[in-house]
Amino acid sequence: MKKNIPIVLAVLSVVFFIGLILKNEQHLKHSDSIFIRLAPVDPRSLIQGDYMVLNYDLSFAGLPVQNSQIGIPTSDTVIQNKPKLMAYVVLDDQRRVVKTSFDPRLLDMYPKFSHRIVLKNPDNRLNALYPASNSFLFAEGLAECYQAAQYAEFKVDEKGNPLLASLRGEDLKDLACEDRKKWWRGNLPILMHKD
Numbered sequence: 710m711k712k713n714i715p716i717v718l719a720v721l722s723v724v725f726f727i728g729l730i731l732k733n734e735q736h737l738k739h740s741d742s743i744f745i746r747l748a749p750v751d752p753r754s755l756i757q758g759d760y761m762v763l764n765y766d767l768s769f770a771g772l773p774v775q776n777s778q779i780g781i782p783t784s785d786t787v788i789q790n791k792p793k794l795m796a797y798v799v800l801d802d803q804r805r806v807v808k809t810s811f812d813p814r815l816l817d818m819y820p821k822f823s824h825r826i827v828l829k830n831p832d833n834r835l836n837a838l839y840p841a842s843n844s845f846l847f848a849e850g851l852a853e854c855y856q857a858a859q860y861a862e863f864k865v866d867e868k869g870n871p872l873l874a875s876l877r878g879e880d881l882k883d884l885a886c887e888d889r890k891k892w893w894r895g896n897l898p899i900l901m902h903k904d
Contacts, residue, residue, distance in 0.1 A: 733872060740864035742874070743798065743824055744805045744881055745840065747858055760846045761855055761876075765839055767796075767809040767828075787811055788835060794828050795869055796838075803881060805860065825869035840871040847886065854886035 748766040788794055797815035799808040800822045808815075809826075816823045828838040840863055847855055858876035865871045878884050 740866045740872070741824065742804055743800060743826070743863050743865055743871075744803070744860040744877065745863065746805065746860055747876075759849050759852075760844045761852070761858070763839070763843050763845055763861060765861065767798075767838065768807060769809050769835060788830050788838070789833050791830055794830055794838065796826050796828050797823060798826055799823050805881070824865055826863070826865055826871055827869045840865075840873075842873045845873065845876060851886045851889065854884055854889055857884060 746766040748764040794811065795813075796809050796811055797813055798806045798810075799815060799819050801807050802822075813825075816825065826840055828840055829843075830838055845855070845858075845861075855876060857878050859879050860877040860881055861873060862875045862877055862881075863871040864874045876884060
């Protein structure tokens with residue numbers, strides 16, 4: 710019986726990871742795309758090895774409040790000690806984020822051009838909030854291509870859960886960085902051995 714425990718654990722691990730992959734594939738396939746402008750980061754930490762540090766321009770804005778009891782402030786006090794927060798974004802006609810607030814009335818004010826999104830809160834600071842990921846991993850040799858990224862594309866489900874799908878250039882153009890690596894297409898030079 711004890712001999713079977715490692716096999717059972719290995720099978721359960723494989724099943725778990727396959728389930729996680731399938732869940733993310735369904736999320737990518739059946740969710741809405743929204744685009745968040747990337748804000749500048751420290752140039753020394755823009756590219757570190759094979760990943761890029763991401764900083765987002767979420768354009769936090771307050772809404773006019775007529776009754777202070779129902780108003781939801783966008784100050785740092787709202788986010789204290791909450792690992793995740795529900796935020797609401799207004800989108801332009803290309804689905805780019807133009808305004809972010811914690812006020813759910815944003816959904817009613819802009820029913821066609823608004824979406825909810827879950828933000829992570831690692832430092833209890835408004836300018837440190839981010840959706841899903843604050844870094845982007847890529848294959849070796851693609852750093853120069855990804856430096857042209859201007860927007861992050863997120864697939865966001867109806868509950869506001871975001872998943873980072875890609876990085877885009879100006880005017881939301883696909884950077885096509887993966888197509889620039891020849892070894893991905895099998896174009897590695899053949900090494901000749903001399904006998």
